[in-house]
Amino acid sequence: MATETTTTAAPSVKPKKEALFSKKNVKTLRDPLDDNNPITVQVLGLCSALAVTVQVKPALIMALGVIFVTTFSNLIISMIRKTIPNRIRIIVQLIVVAMLVTIVDQFLKAYMFDVSKKLAVFVGLIITNCIIMGRLEAFALAQKPWPSALDGFGNGLGYGLILVMVAVFREFFGSGSLFGYKLVPQWAYDHGYVNNGLMVLPPAALFIIGIYIWWQRSRNKKLINVS
């Protein structure tokens, strides 16, 4: 399912500027969507993600926030990578990330107060989201700004895909709706259909991701011995 989105997205951006979207750059962008997905393959960024997936809307906004932060933190760190002293690089990275997260938090508080209340501390926890630190350490510190930004965007997107997928499952089966609109009709409830209460509880997210990992790895045998 992730591959479908990349094949449709890649040709639409590719013809515009050949140099910017060379084969290597496109690969940086699409690898994190499936084969090198930050959540299911690299095992990064589970922390703040799972708790916001009870409904689709907060999950989508969280994903957008993370995409913003990963893209720009990768870009900024990559631009100043030659001036950062190696010993204190973690603190420098954290300050840059914290600044970006503060921007996201203030924006949400100003324009989407109800969602901001729902996400509560989890916006702040984007700072310690391992995806961001992981990509900064593994990619941005060694690469040029443009590929770094693409890598950050791709990883944010790969994270967002999983997040929204889990949220769709949990909201549909847990409360019979998507984006707050009722999808399961009333007559189904009258005939004895019951919402699955487990889906609203925290463990459901782990079950869904565990089963997704199982499916992904049985489809792609290369990933089996990753971790």
Added chain:
Amino acid sequence: MENLINLFIKAVFIENVIFAFFLGMCSFLAVSKKIKTAFGLGLAVIFVMVLTTPLNYFILNYMLQEGALTWIHPSLASVDLTFLAFILFIAVIAGAVQLVEMVMEKSLPSLYISLGIFLPLITVNCSILGTSLFMQEREYGFVETAVFSLGSGTGFFLAIVLLAGIRERLQYSNIPAPLQGLGIAMIITALMGMAFLSFSGIKL
């Protein structure tokens, strides 16, 4: 006193950082392959958490909140710096971890060696920052903050040692190849989370 014991039990069992909020999942899954290393990481997390959360409490209450700066000059009463909370909290945590690392290397080399790479990693453990942010959101007092941070740390310690125990046993069981490793660890965590949900019946 009773109130504090309740808060501690609540933080350890009912609102366990791992099973109720998924905080610190990355290191929880990555470092839970052996009981011994899990034990070391758990202890380090308790230590850093008990150190940094009260520090952040002071920063919040004497620097950031509206009216907190009156101890410098009464005219600063209307200054509200809470939007700086993220940057200062994470700077305190990163600084404290660095400091602990240096002190430990000098004075407790045996413990330092046994903790190894986990000490610097704690900086990006979400449960540490999460505890500070919960402290801010729930407006705890100082003693409550100290007890809450101890409880959260203990909850993390308990969870990671339990999972490591189960994963050590798993090596002898026959799991389908695609599910091995991460997949089964996720599902086990979910089952453990369901077990911990039963604590929510306790009325405090």
